[in-house]
Amino acid sequence: MSTRRTQGRWLMAIAGAALVLAAPAVADDPLVYATIQPAQITLGESAKFTITNLGDGTAPITMPVVSGLQFEIVARTRQIEIINGTTLPSSSIVVRVTPQMAGIFTIPGVTPKSQPLVLQVNSLPGSAGAPRPSGPRAPNPPPILAGGAIPKGVHLTDDGSAYVRLSVPKREVYVGESIPVDIEIGMRSGFVSSLNGLPKLTGDNFTLNNLSHQPERNERMIEGQPFVLLTWRSVLSVVKPGTFPLSAAVPLTVKIRTRSRRESALDDQFGDPFWQNLFGASVSKDINVESPPLELKVLELPAEGRPADFHGAIGTFAIESDISPVKAEVGDPVTLRMRVVGSGNFDRVDSTMLDHVEQWKTYPPKSAFNSNDPIGHKGEKVFEQPLVASKPGVQTLPALTFSYFDPHAKRYETARSPPLSVTISPSLADSTQMAPALAARAASGAVDKLAEGLKPDHAASQSGMSSLIPPYLQPRFLALPSLLALAFAGGWVGTRRRRNPAERVAARNRVAWRATKRALAQMEAAARTGNPALFFNSARAAMQQSLAARWQLAPDEVTTAEVQARLSEDEDIQQVFALADESKYSGRDLNSTDFARWMRAVRQRLMAEHTR
Amino acid sequence: MKNAARFAALALNLPLLWAAAHAEPAQPESPQIEPAQVGYSAAGLYNLANAYARQGKAGMAVLNYERASLLSPNDPDIDANLSYVRASSHLPVSSRTTFNRLVRVASPFALSWIGVMGVVIVGVCALAAQLSSRHRRMRRLSVLVGICMIGITVANGIALWPVLHEGVVISPATPVRVSPVPMGDSQFVLPEADTVKITAEHEGFWLIQTRAGRAGWVSRSNVAAVVPRK
Numbered sequence: 001m002s003t004r005r006t007q008g009r010w011l012m013a014i015a016g017a018a019l020v021l022a023a024p025a026v027a028d029d030p031l032v033y034a035t036i037q038p039a040q041i042t043l044g045e046s047a048k049f050t051i052t053n054l055g056d057g058t059a060p061i062t063m064p065v066v067s068g069l070q071f072e073i074v075a076r077t078r079q080i081e082i083i084n085g086t087t088l089p090s091s092s093i094v095v096r097v098t099p100q101m102a103g104i105f106t107i108p109g110v111t112p113k114s115q116p117l118v119l120q121v122n123s124l125p126g127s128a129g130a131p132r133p134s135g136p137r138a139p140n141p142p143p144i145l146a147g148g149a150i151p152k153g154v155h156l157t158d159d160g161s162a163y164v165r166l167s168v169p170k171r172e173v174y175v176g177e178s179i180p181v182d183i184e185i186g187m188r189s190g191f192v193s194s195l196n197g198l199p200k201l202t203g204d205n206f207t208l209n210n211l212s213h214q215p216e217r218n219e220r221m222i223e224g225q226p227f228v229l230l231t232w233r234s235v236l237s238v239v240k241p242g243t244f245p246l247s248a249a250v251p252l253t254v255k256i257r258t259r260s261r262r263e264s265a266l267d268d269q270f271g272d273p274f275w276q277n278l279f280g281a282s283v284s285k286d287i288n289v290e291s292p293p294l295e296l297k298v299l300e301l302p303a304e305g306r307p308a309d310f311h312g313a314i315g316t317f318a319i320e321s322d323i324s325p326v327k328a329e330v331g332d333p334v335t336l337r338m339r340v341v342g343s344g345n346f347d348r349v350d351s352t353m354l355d356h357v358e359q360w361k362t363y364p365p366k367s368a369f370n371s372n373d374p375i376g377h378k379g380e381k382v383f384e385q386p387l388v389a390s391k392p393g394v395q396t397l398p399a400l401t402f403s404y405f406d407p408h409a410k411r412y413e414t415a416r417s418p419p420l421s422v423t424i425s426p427s428l429a430d431s432t433q434m435a436p437a438l439a440a441r442a443a444s445g446a447v448d449k450l451a452e453g454l455k456p457d458h459a460a461s462q463s464g465m466s467s468l469i470p471p472y473l474q475p476r477f478l479a480l481p482s483l484l485a486l487a488f489a490g491g492w493v494g495t496r497r498r499r500n501p502a503e504r505v506a507a508r509n510r511v512a513w514r515a516t517k518r519a520l521a522q523m524e525a526a527a528r529t530g531n532p533a534l535f536f537n538s539a540r541a542a543m544q545q546s547l548a549a550r551w552q553l554a555p556d557e558v559t560t561a562e563v564q565a566r567l568s569e570d571e572d573i574q575q576v577f578a579l580a581d582e583s584k585y586s587g588r589d590l591n592s593t594d595f596a597r598w599m600r601a602v603r604q605r606l607m608a609e610h611t612r
Numbered sequence: 613m614k615n616a617a618r619f620a621a622l623a624l625n626l627p628l629l630w631a632a633a634h635a636e637p638a639q640p641e642s643p644q645i646e647p648a649q650v651g652y653s654a655a656g657l658y659n660l661a662n663a664y665a666r667q668g669k670a671g672m673a674v675l676n677y678e679r680a681s682l683l684s685p686n687d688p689d690i691d692a693n694l695s696y697v698r699a700s701s702h703l704p705v706s707s708r709t710t711f712n713r714l715v716r717v718a719s720p721f722a723l724s725w726i727g728v729m730g731v732v733i734v735g736v737c738a739l740a741a742q743l744s745s746r747h748r749r750m751r752r753l754s755v756l757v758g759i760c761m762i763g764i765t766v767a768n769g770i771a772l773w774p775v776l777h778e779g780v781v782i783s784p785a786t787p788v789r790v791s792p793v794p795m796g797d798s799q800f801v802l803p804e805a806d807t808v809k810i811t812a813e814h815e816g817f818w819l820i821q822t823r824a825g826r827a828g829w830v831s832r833s834n835v836a837a838v839v840p841r842k
Contacts, residue, residue, distance in 0.1 A: 331833030331834075332833045333794040333831070361815060361816055363793060363794060366795075386793075386794040386795060388794065390816070427833050454662055454665055454693050454696065454697075455662075455689040455692050455693050456662075457658070457659045457662050458654075458689065460653065460655045460656050460659055463651075463653060464651030464656060465651050465652045465653070465683065465721065466651045466652075467652075467839075468652055468682055468683070469839055470721070470723070470724060470769065470772060471720065471721055471724035471725075472720065472723070472727055472765055472768075473769065477724060480728055481727060481731045484731050484732060484735060485735065487735070488736070488738060488739060491735075491739050492738050495739060495743060496742055
């Protein structure tokens with residue numbers, strides 16, 4: 001029986017190789033990647049280094065050479081998979097890695113494009129410098145393709161072709177909490193022809209976030225049959241409280257036998273379903289494989305003891321803070337950082353940091369998340385807040401706090417960071433207090449090349465001005481000329497009011513006489529040019545000035561009618577006023593004799609008025 | 613006439629005489645700035661600017677030369693060093709206009725007192741004209757002198773007004789941002805020691821305008837006003 005099974009496997013391998021050769025190329029560039037498990041071992045143990053080539057196998061693979069590590073090829077496998085209807089040949093090389101010394105080793109990529117891997121090898125317990133573990137020694141790495149019995153949580157389909165296992169670390173969770181889950185699909189080689197979609201959760205109460213793009217691939221013997229295991233990692237969250245069943249489902253296409261084993265002589269001969277597929281003894285069928293349902297109890301977050309700055313973060317967190325630079329000038333921005341490190345729902349990790357701090361101008365913080373795992377469950381979220389100091393001195397920023405709900409302790413926690421000190425110096429722009437130190441440094445010989453062409457220093461005086469604003473623009477100084485101007489104006493008005501009436505009359509006469517003289521000059525000029533209109537107008541103006549001073553009137557009020565009423569006997573003056581009006585419209589001409597006569601007459605009247 | 617000329621000369625020289633009477637004796641052997649220095653003096657600012665220039669801090673040097681030039685506008689050493697540092701920083705060196713040279717004949721401090729004296733002269737002459745009609749020509753001349761004194765003070769203010777709203781870039785490669793926040797996008801970069809016009813202020817930032825007319829916001833720690841503001 002055993003010989004017959006071995007022969008069947010050989011035939012299967014040959015047929016598989018033929019199919020590989022016959023299958024069309026599905027991709028231009030083969031994908032080669034390597035994994036190592038576990039990534040941390042103790043000296044004396046081995047790790048499993050798997051190089052997988054998802055392609056036609058023509059990509060050059062270089063076996064890594066690392067000093068202190070011994071590489072030993074233990075298995076080579078080649079298979080064909082059909083995923084979403086696409087033929088995907090793949091081959092794997094399983095290498096046992098045995099360290100010869102403790103340390104951290106970097107295994108270079110197997111192709112120029114692949115990433116290096118890190119293997120940490122701890123010292124043997126009890127050796128110098130090695131921590132002594134309190135528990136039992138770590139188990140050896142699992143043997144390649146080891147196992148035979150059905151693992152816990154695995155429920156094969158009726159035909160034994162596949163299974164889906166959903167691994168949830170706990171059964172009691174809180175609303176909004178992120179729970180890392182593993183969805184493992186086991187596909188029996190030769191039975192499953194294609195994977196028709198990504199795994200999904202059943203039910204509407206759960207959401208699956210950050211499902212890994214590339215599943216981890218392993219192989220395992222279950223009940224003596226080879227299974228290909230694909231494991232997706234993701235984060236599960238629940239939207240409402242209650243008790244809900246939870247399972248994962250994956251759509252597959254499997255080969256179903258159309259006749260019983262007894263009816264197939266070939267099966268009896270080789271005992272392998274591959275032969276049934278090869279000779280048309282099976283048909284394809286789409287099935288939906290589900291994991292055994294789990295019951296998840298979802299709790300509401302307690303309202304009691306909820307901190308005011310709680311934003312919905314659930315998990316285990318710690319915070320660190322720092323500020324840079326620790327020395328700055330007034331007005332310079334400094335950056336306050338808060339790192340929230342741990343595991344949990346980082347999408348709900350939020351903080352306003354410092355809202356208002358005395359003598360500081362605060363700005364809204366920005367945040368960035370750095371994940372330590374592919375599903376974003378572990379990592380650190382960094383908040384950066386710009387701050388600007390408004391006053392110099394040693395400033396102490398208050399402690400930062402971050403509140404979250406710890407699902408293990410089942411209570412709210414508040415992480416605190418220590419207060420931070422920053423030395424703020426006065427801004428160079430606003431202060432001359434840097435002068436002594438600077439002058440001392442300059443005198444000590446630290447001379448820049450800029451100084452070569454400078455004129456020498458001046459003798460400094462002790463006296464200085466309190467402000468560079470010109471005094472005439474300073475309100476306090478401006479008060480002085482303003483008060484002086486007001487005082488002089490007041491004095492001028494007061495003096496003017498206190499003058500006696502005789503002085504006022506004399507002053508008025510002086511003004512009138514000056515106006516009269518100006519009018520006489522105009523008359524002479526008009527006589528020279530032979531302009532009677534200007535002549536008589538000037539004569540009338542001169543007479544108005546003179547008579548207004550005598551009659552205590554305004555010059556405009558001395559009209560022809562006023563003159564006729566008051567000076568009815570003086571015909572010359574009346575005629576001057578009449579001729580002034582007439583000459584404006586009539587264009588009367590005068591000869592030089594007339595000009596001289598009228599000039600004499602007006603002058604005599606004016607002199608008589610002035611000496612009156 | 614002779615009395616009026618004497619009076620005007622006395623009025624013009626009064627602030628200078630006052631300053632001379634209160635000046636400390638020169639200390640040429642110890643040009644360093646005393647630690648107890650309070651306030652601004654032309655010599656102190658000039659020496660400070662020299663110290664900054666020796667340190668290679670062109671921005672602070674230009675700033676303090678500008679400030680020293682405010683207090684002592686006709687000091688050739690200040691002008692020479694200011695031009696030298698600007699030229700060394702590959703910045704344009706601007707010369708004063710004729711109007712600027714005329715109205716900055718004395719320091720703003722002296723011109724302030726000259727303006728006050730002008731007010732006094734005009735006021736006294738106006739009062740004298742009310743009290744007596746004698747010495748009319750002398751009074752007119754005095755009024756003219758007083759008005760000139762007030763005028764030169766006003767003209768000095770007009771000439772200094774742009775300088776009072778200028779700032780000097782004191783940090784190398786100062787970013788000019790589109791908005792008055794530290795995270796604001798940078799439009800362009802100002803070289804150290806460049807002079808800009810400050811047009812507005814908002815929460816630790818200044819809205820500036822360059823000589824080329826480009827505008828943006830800079831942190832107050834990067835640009836210092838020639839005349840410090842409270």
